[in-house]
């Protein structure tokens with residue numbers, strides 16, 4: 526009785542242990558990433574800091590890629606872009622703080638650009654690790670994975686966008702139907718700053734939407750199925766049961782009506798919109814003020830003219846008065862002259878007095 530119970534218990538524990546090994550996550554491989562100093566002036570402290578970040582970020586990302594075994598790869602930490610070999614940065618966007626060379630197991634991080642752009646080192650490291658791990662995950666069919674899926678997945682799993690890309694920037698173009706199709710992004714990922722930022726935003730938004738709608742495991746399955754015979758887009762159609770036009774139409778509908786981006790755009794532009802609304806009132810107030818100033822100027826001019834006329838009339842009246850006064854004086858003097866001569870004649874007065882008293 527005793528021995529069979531022990532035997533059964535041992536058998537049960539062995540069965541549980543074997544099941545655990547089959548379904549549980551593989552142990553993280555912390556020694557696969559070799560972080561080394563690259564070109565330029567980069568301090569050992571910076572390299573050590575990046576080494577710790579890589580070790581931290583690699584564990585959850587390995588789980589995200591189904592715990593698949595990772596081959597050894599290198600992370601080069603460069604001091605600045607200017608000091609890097611020209612052929613290495615040729616084709617890399619000038620505002621990129623890092624990049625991965627797919628198929629060669631190389632990640633290049635530019636410390637000076639991270640500082641200049643204010644990028645979070647952990648976000649940059651996560652982004653580039655996703656590129657490397659996805660490339661290894663789909664090996665040997667890495668070249669069949671479209672760039673938009675690489676960039677979209679890297680931004681979604683990094684929890685941060687590149688080049689300041691925002692879903693909000695897609696609202697207007699999605700509503701008027703001017704966003705490029707994902708097929709055109711697969712054919713040609715843009716290089717010009719304004720277009721590349723939209724392409725990053727579009728890649729992020731579409732992959733995030735697909736992940737919410739169908740799950741990350743479905744997307745990684747599509748990546749695994751993409752090969753010389755099956756395109757990534759074809760695998761996506763097969764896994765979701767919707768063609769690319771239906772998928773992209775539903776995604777654009779989400780941007781315009783479900784993402785809340787239009788409200789965020791409106792809120793972030795509230796001052797500009799307020800100015801547009803207030804502008805007619807300001808114009809009316811300006812017109813009223815100009816009219817009032819013009820009326821005041823007219824009143825002042827009329828008053829000045831009236832004052833000038835009044836002064837002219839007063840001067841005229843004064844001149845006439847003075848002329849009349851002068852004439853009257855002349856006339857008075859003319860009439861008063863004979864009496865004065867009579868009075869002033871003492872001889873005649875004496876004769877008259879002699880005659881009177883006599």
Ligand SMILES: [Zn+2]
Nearest residue numbers: 652656676679
């Ligand atoms: Zn990238």
